[in-house]
Amino acid sequence: MADPNFPRRPGRMPDTLERVVGPKPTLNRLYLERLLLNPQMKTRLLQIGGAGATREAITKAQAEELLIPVPPVSAQDEFATRLSTVQKMKNSHKQSLCEIDTLFASLQHRAFAGEL
Numbered sequence: 001m002a003d004p005n006f007p008r009r010p011g012r013m014p015d016t017l018e019r020v021v022g023p024k025p026t027l028n029r030l031y032l033e034r035l036l037l038n039p040q041m042k043t044r045l046l047q048i049g050g051a052g053a054t055r056e057a058i059t060k061a062q063a064e065e066l067l068i069p070v071p072p073v074s075a076q077d078e079f080a081t082r083l084s085t086v087q088k089m090k091n092s093h094k095q096s097l098c099e100i101d102t103l104f105a106s107l108q109h110r111a112f113a114g115e116l
Contacts, residue, residue: 028076030083035068 035041048066049058058066110116 026073027070028073028080030080031071031076032068034079034083041068 036045045058045066048062107116
């Protein structure tokens, strides 16, 4: 199930990640997604998939050979929880900034209209 705090964008992991993680995961989906989006890992993936190809992609065989760090599930879950918390805070701050901008625009309008 996709995390609502992380809307889908181009380049994001597809919902078919279930095929990789499996029904009883030893990998937290959010941990794996962030790992694969890490700049160093992306560079590694591009090196694997870009060799001689007309498009950047890796084969199933290349994906199966890819070694990835797998910390304990509890550590992955803690990472995902913290990441989710940070994303919620960012969303809340973004919303607060929008409200502040709206209030400032209203105050500015009232000031220039001589209503203050």
